[in-house]
Amino acid sequence: MAAKGGGAQGKRPQRQAGSVPSMQQAGSEPALSIERIVATAVELLDAEGVDGLKMRRLADRLGAGAMSLYWHVDNKEEVFDLALDAVLEYRGPPQRIEAADWRGAIFHMLEDWRASMLRHPWSASLLPRRALGPNILNRLELLGRILSGAGVAEADLNGAIWSLWNYVIGATITRANFDLSDDDMAAAQQRLAHLSEKYPTIERARLLLDNDWDGAFRKGLDFLLDGLVPRQ
Amino acid sequence: MAAKGGGAQGKRPQRQAGSVPSMQQAGSEPALSIERIVATAVELLDAEGVDGLKMRRLADRLGAGAMSLYWHVDNKEEVFDLALDAVLEYRGPPQRIEAADWRGAIFHMLEDWRASMLRHPWSASLLPRRALGPNILNRLELLGRILSGAGVAEADLNGAIWSLWNYVIGATITRANFDLSDDDMAAAQQRLAHLSEKYPTIERARLLLDNDWDGAFRKGLDFLLDGLVPRQ
DNA sequence: AATCGCATCGTACGTTGTACGAGTCAATCG
DNA sequence: CGATTGACTCGTACAACGTACGATGCGATT
Numbered sequence: 107m108a109a110k111g112g113g114a115q116g117k118r119p120q121r122q123a124g125s126v127p128s129m130q131q132a133g134s135e136p137a138l139s140i141e142r143i144v145a146t147a148v149e150l151l152d153a154e155g156v157d158g159l160k161m162r163r164l165a166d167r168l169g170a171g172a173m174s175l176y177w178h179v180d181n182k183e184e185v186f187d188l189a190l191d192a193v194l195e196y197r198g199p200p201q202r203i204e205a206a207d208w209r210g211a212i213f214h215m216l217e218d219w220r221a222s223m224l225r226h227p228w229s230a231s232l233l234p235r236r237a238l239g240p241n242i243l244n245r246l247e248l249l250g251r252i253l254s255g256a257g258v259a260e261a262d263l264n265g266a267i268w269s270l271w272n273y274v275i276g277a278t279i280t281r282a283n284f285d286l287s288d289d290d291m292a293a294a295q296q297r298l299a300h301l302s303e304k305y306p307t308i309e310r311a312r313l314l315l316d317n318d319w320d321g322a323f324r325k326g327l328d329f330l331l332d333g334l335v336p337r338q
Numbered sequence: 339m340a341a342k343g344g345g346a347q348g349k350r351p352q353r354q355a356g357s358v359p360s361m362q363q364a365g366s367e368p369a370l371s372i373e374r375i376v377a378t379a380v381e382l383l384d385a386e387g388v389d390g391l392k393m394r395r396l397a398d399r400l401g402a403g404a405m406s407l408y409w410h411v412d413n414k415e416e417v418f419d420l421a422l423d424a425v426l427e428y429r430g431p432p433q434r435i436e437a438a439d440w441r442g443a444i445f446h447m448l449e450d451w452r453a454s455m456l457r458h459p460w461s462a463s464l465l466p467r468r469a470l471g472p473n474i475l476n477r478l479e480l481l482g483r484i485l486s487g488a489g490v491a492e493a494d495l496n497g498a499i500w501s502l503w504n505y506v507i508g509a510t511i512t513r514a515n516f517d518l519s520d521d522d523m524a525a526a527q528q529r530l531a532h533l534s535e536k537y538p539t540i541e542r543a544r545l546l547l548d549n550d551w552d553g554a555f556r557k558g559l560d561f562l563l564d565g566l567v568p569r570q
Numbered sequence: 571a572a573t574c575g576c577a578t579c580g581t582a583c584g585t586t587g588t589a590c591g592a593g594t595c596a597a598t599c600g
Numbered sequence: 601c602g603a604t605t606g607a608c609t610c611g612t613a614c615a616a617c618g619t620a621c622g623a624t625g626c627g628a629t630t
Contacts, residue, residue, distance in 0.1 A: 236515050243540065254539060268545075276511070277508070279507065283466060307479050307482035307483045308482060316496075318497065334558075370577080394616090403580075
């Protein structure tokens with residue numbers, strides 16, 4: 107309920123440059139750091155899923171005590187926030203995409219966005235949180251810049267950015283959730299078959315069964331861009 | 339990990355018609371039932387948010403013991419699933435929308451979808467689960483029927499349904515998350531102002547500040563439909 | 571009156587996030 | 601060189617949670 111932002115909390119260092127942390131027992135792990143914590147959290151999430159991330163387990167993997175984490179991190183929520191943002195780094199489009207090709211640049215960035223999250227399916231379920239980490243902001247900034255350069259009016263920029271963001275996260279969440287294992291697949295098939303009188307269209311469309319997710323994603327993106335960016 | 343579907347578990351009744359549950363102490367609450375549990379869960383979620391729903395608290399509100407819930411429900415997860423689906427009932431478009439107006443019908447259904455969830459903001463954060471309750475399936479079925487009637491080819495139906503679904507849930511999640519309280523608003527403004535050198539476009543677009551969410555939602559939907567449904 | 575199945579609940583257990591305060595070590599200062 | 605400080609670590613402990621288990625109550629059937 108309370109605002110989290112606040113200002114200086116007195117705790118946690120602001121990592122001034124030049125000071126080497128050092129310190130560690132001889133044959134042991136390197137010292138704890140936010141970077142190492144987040145990286146290990148991502149590993150753990152990849153291996154065990156959202157529910158598999160416990161502070162004790164994370165600490166175990168780091169060769170540390172559970173409470174040691176709390177010097178670097180306020181609480182478990184923050185670990186989630188950081189892990190989510192960590193997965194969303196973007197290095198920019200390859201050379202092959204020329205600067206003038208705004209459509210290619212947007213496609214590259216948004217497809218990379220979706221792909222990055224699908225590589226870590228837990229990240230999709232973390233999207234419904236208010237965390238705007240630096241990597242997300244970077245992507246939004248880039249998106250805005252490209253759209254602006256492509257001719258989107260200042261007044262429409264806002265809506266255009268959100269529309270694309272919405273589409274991407276929606277598609278990613280759906281895909282991550284319905285990326286069924288074979289077991290689930292069989293179960294769904296049976297459940298649907300059982301209800302096919304009530305949902306004939308769903309059955310006919312084979313909605314849950316065979317999907318060209320990637321193709322559908324690109325198509326919808328195409329349509330959105332056709333509308334959002336004025337053709338000249 | 340295991341499949342949840344399964345078949346008959348021996349437990350829980352399949353509520354055969356005609357048998358009146360009856361039974362309750364004199365001046366006390368009516369007997370427990372899934373309907374009452376779900377309705378109360380929605381109330382509690384509205385009041386306290388996702389983290390506020392605890393089995394004990396829910397039972398308290400129902401005037402029951404915590405463990406009594408488990409006769410009607412397998413676990414807490416199922417309460418979430420049921421609550422989510424409960425919020426998504428759809429009664430269909432009003433008379434004013436003529437049968438031939440497929441676009442109006444789609445708009446009405448999807449806007450109602452989004453509005454229903456925004457009335458219960460917690461529901462947005464529950465979307466990343468694989469629960470396809472009857473109300474969601476109903477909506478998907480209706481959506482497919484309308485699209486099919488509007489001329490979408492059988493082969494494209496699948497992708498069209500998902501594209502719209504993706505867009506709706508993405509927009510809803512975003513909106514529900516960034517529907518900032520005034521406190522958060524001020525915090526965001528300050529944080530952004532502080533970073534405006536790094537994110538000039540975001541700043542210029544006032545991305546987090548003033549948004550015509552509803553208008554942007556409709557616009558994007560328009561563009562998607564323009565592309566998805568063949569114009570004749 | 572005896573039996574059965576539906577429905578409720580009290581108690582108890584294991585697990586979790588984390589508050590608290592004591593401990594360790596390097597750098598700094600006198 | 602000894603004392604002090606501040607960055608960092610961790611053991612212990614606690615409260616809250618989901619829920620397993622078995623006991624209990626009650627209406628209907630026999």
